[in-house]
Amino acid sequence: MSIIMILAPLALLLALAFMAAFLWATKSGQWDDLDLPPRKMLQEPTIKKDRDEHEDDEY
Amino acid sequence: MENPTLNLCRFCLSAAARPGDTYCCEGCRTLDGVHRDETPAPDISPRDLEMTRHFGESRKGGVSFECHVDALSCEACLQGLSRLEERIPGLRDLRWDRQRSVLSFAFPEGQSRPSMVGQILDHLHMNPRWLRSDQKVPSSERTRLLRLGLTAGLAANIMLFAAPVYTGVTGELRTIFEWIQFVLFLPVFFWSARPIFRTAWVSLKLHQISVDLPLAIAFILGSVFSTLSLMRGGHDIYFDSLAGFLILILWSRSLLDRSLSQALTTPDVSHFFDKPLFEIVRKDETTTVPWDRLEIDDVLILRAGDRVPADGTLLSQAAEIETAWMTGERHPRLRLKGSLLQAGVRLLSPEARIRVTGHPHETEFASLVRTLRHRGDKLGGNLEGHLGAALVILCLAVTAGMFLFASHLGFAEILRRSLALLIIACPCAVSFAAPLARARANRIAHRLGFWVRDPRVWDRLVGVRHIAFDKTGTLTGGLLVPSPRSPMIDDQWKRIILSLENISRHPVAESLRRIWGRLDLYPVSDAREIPGSGVEGRIEGVLYQVRGSKTTAQRASIDLIREGTKILELELQDDVHPQTQELLSSLRSKYKISLISGDREDRVHAFGLTHGFQPEMMRGGLDPQGKVRALAELQPDVYIGDGTNDLPALQKVPVSVAVSAAALEAQAAADLVMFDGDLRKLEDLITLARETRKLNHRNLAFALIYNFMAGTAAVLGLIHPLAAAILMPLSSLALLGSTLWGTVRLRLLERSR
Numbered sequence: 107m108s109i110i111m112i113l114a115p116l117a118l119l120l121a122l123a124f125m126a127a128f129l130w131a132t133k134s135g136q137w138d139d140l141d142l143p144p145r146k147m148l149q150e151p152t153i154k155k156d157r158d159e160h161e162d163d164e165y
Numbered sequence: 166m167e168n169p170t171l172n173l174c175r176f177c178l179s180a181a182a183r184p185g186d187t188y189c190c191e192g193c194r195t196l197d198g199v200h201r202d203e204t205p206a207p208d209i210s211p212r213d214l215e216m217t218r219h220f221g222e223s224r225k226g227g228v229s230f231e232c233h234v235d236a237l238s239c240e241a242c243l244q245g246l247s248r249l250e251e252r253i254p255g256l257r258d259l260r261w262d263r264q265r266s267v268l269s270f271a272f273p274e275g276q277s278r279p280s281m282v283g284q285i286l287d288h289l290h291m292n293p294r295w296l297r298s299d300q301k302v303p304s305s306e307r308t309r310l311l312r313l314g315l316t317a318g319l320a321a322n323i324m325l326f327a328a329p330v331y332t333g334v335t336g337e338l339r340t341i342f343e344w345i346q347f348v349l350f351l352p353v354f355f356w357s358a359r360p361i362f363r364t365a366w367v368s369l370k371l372h373q374i375s376v377d378l379p380l381a382i383a384f385i386l387g388s389v390f391s392t393l394s395l396m397r398g399g400h401d402i403y404f405d406s407l408a409g410f411l412i413l414i415l416w417s418r419s420l421l422d423r424s425l426s427q428a429l430t431t432p433d434v435s436h437f438f439d440k441p442l443f444e445i446v447r448k449d450e451t452t453t454v455p456w457d458r459l460e461i462d463d464v465l466i467l468r469a470g471d472r473v474p475a476d477g478t479l480l481s482q483a484a485e486i487e488t489a490w491m492t493g494e495r496h497p498r499l500r501l502k503g504s505l506l507q508a509g510v511r512l513l514s515p516e517a518r519i520r521v522t523g524h525p526h527e528t529e530f531a532s533l534v535r536t537l538r539h540r541g542d543k544l545g546g547n548l549e550g551h552l553g554a555a556l557v558i559l560c561l562a563v564t565a566g567m568f569l570f571a572s573h574l575g576f577a578e579i580l581r582r583s584l585a586l587l588i589i590a591c592p593c594a595v596s597f598a599a600p601l602a603r604a605r606a607n608r609i610a611h612r613l614g615f616w617v618r619d620p621r622v623w624d625r626l627v628g629v630r631h632i633a634f635d636k637t638g639t640l641t642g643g644l645l646v647p648s649p650r651s652p653m654i655d656d657q658w659k660r661i662i663l664s665l666e667n668i669s670r671h672p673v674a675e676s677l678r679r680i681w682g683r684l685d686l687y688p689v690s691d692a693r694e695i696p697g698s699g700v701e702g703r704i705e706g707v708l709y710q711v712r713g714s715k716t717t718a719q720r721a722s723i724d725l726i727r728e729g730t731k732i733l734e735l736e737l738q739d740d741v742h743p744q745t746q747e748l749l750s751s752l753r754s755k756y757k758i759s760l761i762s763g764d765r766e767d768r769v770h771a772f773g774l775t776h777g778f779q780p781e782m783m784r785g786g787l788d789p790q791g792k793v794r795a796l797a798e799l800q801p802d803v804y805i806g807d808g809t810n811d812l813p814a815l816q817k818v819p820v821s822v823a824v825s826a827a828a829l830e831a832q833a834a835a836d837l838v839m840f841d842g843d844l845r846k847l848e849d850l851i852t853l854a855r856e857t858r859k860l861n862h863r864n865l866a867f868a869l870i871y872n873f874m875a876g877t878a879a880v881l882g883l884i885h886p887l888a889a890a891i892l893m894p895l896s897s898l899a900l901l902g903s904t905l906w907g908t909v910r911l912r913l914l915e916r917s918r
Contacts, residue, residue: 110338114326114341114342114345117322117325118322118345121318121321121322124318125314125315125318125319128311128314128315128318129311129315132307132310132311132314133307133311135260135307137306137307137310138260138262138306138307139260139261139262139263140263141243141247141261141263142243142246142247142259142260142261143247145243145244145247146247146248146250149244149247149248
């Protein structure tokens with residue numbers, strides 16, 4: 107019984123934390139664009155190397 | 166080794182390249198060019214500064230921009246767009262809000278290059294319309310998502326604390342868990358359910374039946390009863406059922422709203438201008454302004470291809486214009502200095518100056534666009550709406566009946582059964598069935614080459630008996646091609662004509678460039694376009710002229726003249742689509758067909774008689790209002806057009822279709838846009854509508870049988886409210902399965918291309 111008294115509030119706190127995170131993510135526009143970010147994630151970044159600095163690199 | 170019959174696009178690698186090209190479309194060519202371009206980005210131009218001044222919004226150390234764009238579905242374009250931040254210096258936070266069709270991005274202060282982004286978007290045919298800060302509308306999608314997400318979180322946690330109660334926990338712990346459910350339920354009642362209460366209240370005030378009314382009643386009754394029971398120490402609480410039920414309702418509503426809102430956007434006047442800013446001279450100073458900031462006495466400086474944004478007086482000596490928005494025809498008209506130019510006409514001459522004489526919002530063109538916002542009474546009643554209302558009334562009547570005549574059961578039991586009834590017999594399945602079927606039809610229509618703008622068109626397509634066509638741009642390509650009677654022309658003469666016409670945007674010039682393709686051009690000196698006459702110039706010192714001849718009902722001619730001597734005469738005629746004859750033969754046997762056009766009456770009749778139209782079913786020489794009168798007289802079920810002059814007509818018929826080459830404004834006004842270009846698919850579309858109706862009826866029959874059986878079980882006390890909350894979405898899933906299964910013909914249509 108006593109363990110429930112600890113776990114139940116913990117569960118509620120955890121739920122509240124997740125809901126707060128969801129609230130923050132939505133208000134900051136994380137879900138506004140579901141098309142471009144997944145595609146950006148899968149693309150290899152084009153890194154322009156400085157020729158002098160990386161001349162001796164193997165690749 | 167490449168497969169000689171399948172040359173893949175160099176950029177997207179998924180579509181076949183056009184013959185003689187390495188790309189499948191201009192979008193891929195543009196994006197490949199952008200991503201391969203190693204040259205440094207150009208300096209910030211005066212245009213960038215002007216656009217920043219008008220459309221940029223300072224925010225967090227940068228300048229943000231928003232533009233409304235056409236919907237983007239091509240995967241290659243999305244991939245290319247997602248890499249723009251790497252290619253354009255300073256570009257960041259590029260986001261595309263699919264729901265609102267708005268692209269937003271930002272630049273650091275002093276590094277804004279919105280014109281570069283705009284150019285790329287133009288090449289991708291996204292038609293950017295830039296938004297000023299006073300035009301930006303905040304997204305409602307975030308609120309909707311918040312409501313869904315938080316309600317789901319609360320509902321899940323309520324059920325977390327309800328589960329032990331169902332599995333047998335007793336005593337003090339049970340009471341604690343029930344109170345926790347109550348606390349978690351409070352935001353669900355006062356915030357999450359607000360849209361349902363609001364709709365139910367509005368429908369009551371308007372004396373209408375709404376699906377939300379029984380939901381609201383069930384919700385309030387259940388909440389009040391559960392709270393009272395909790396306060397009294399009882400255990401008849403239904404917070405878990407109500408919360409679970411609410412989240413399912415909100416989720417299904419969200420899906421429905423999303424599909425409908427995407428189909429029902431209305432255009433703004435700014436959509437019809439190809440550039441966001443117009444160059445003007447105001448009080449002896451040259452500046453640029455958006456179209457709606459023009460003032461009387463401003464001198465507009467327009468270039469070839471610009472649409473005139475406001476009524477004005479021509480200050481230049483002469484100008485050729487195209488009045489397609491009024492007549493549907495792209496044949497040029499000559500205007501001389503001092504004549505009035507109406508807003509909406511398009512300039513063909515290289516440059517013209519116009520003094521603005523009227524407010525841009527008060528033009529006939531602007532009022533024509535505003536009529537698009539009132540799409541007329543195309544709503545009508547629908548079967549599922551009436552059935553839903555009938556179900557609601559029945560549920561409420563049975564509930565009232567139980568309270569009045571079954572009091573021997575006890576208040577708690579009656580309430581439990583009523584809750585179960587109102588939940589399980591909620592006509593959501595009935596109102597869900599039809600949109601589901603329409604969503605599938607939209608998807609199949611897309612494969613057939615149609616984009617459905619108004620999903621309610623499926624009901625109206627079922628009873629089609631009479632189809633009316635516009636001529637130019639619909640049954641013909643809107644261009645002029647050499648007639649069969651014209652002599653074969655050597656490439657040398659073609660090159661000379663194209664070289665001279667290179668400075669012209671005249672429809673004849675555009676047509677010749679399109680049909681003769683890419684030929685090497687000769688350098689031309691002293692090239693000039695003579696409005697109303699033609700073009701001339703010197704090639705290797707020899708004077709050549711291209712002059713237009715008088716047109717007849719069916720043909721136009723141009724002459725090539727060298728040093729005053731006519732070399733050749735080229736006869737041009739309307740380019741009839743190759744599939745027109747096949748299409749009309751097929752349709753004639755099953756439907757009544759008519760021809761309604763803004764072209765000259767003799768041309769329309771000559772064309773119509775050649776292609777099998779009955780004389781009494783043809784109307785020509787019509788302006789936009791004339792077309793409306795003709796449609797009122799002939800009363801077709803479907804009208805297919807392309808031009809801006811079709812705008813009022815497209816709104817007056819039960820079903821309107823804009824062809825792929827249609828003006829942007831016609832696409833915005835039509836119920837269906839045909840982006841594939843094959844009118845022969847029209848018959849498949851009508852079949853699709855009829856099969857969708859069959860599917861719809863099947864779904865409705867299932868929903869009604871389910872509602873009757875489940876409702877009866879609830880009234881007899883055989884179903885607990887929690888079970889009802891689970892059964893109701895299961896029925897929705899079953900409907901979803903039925904819609905996905907479809908009918909035999911639907912599956913065949915889906916597989917065909």
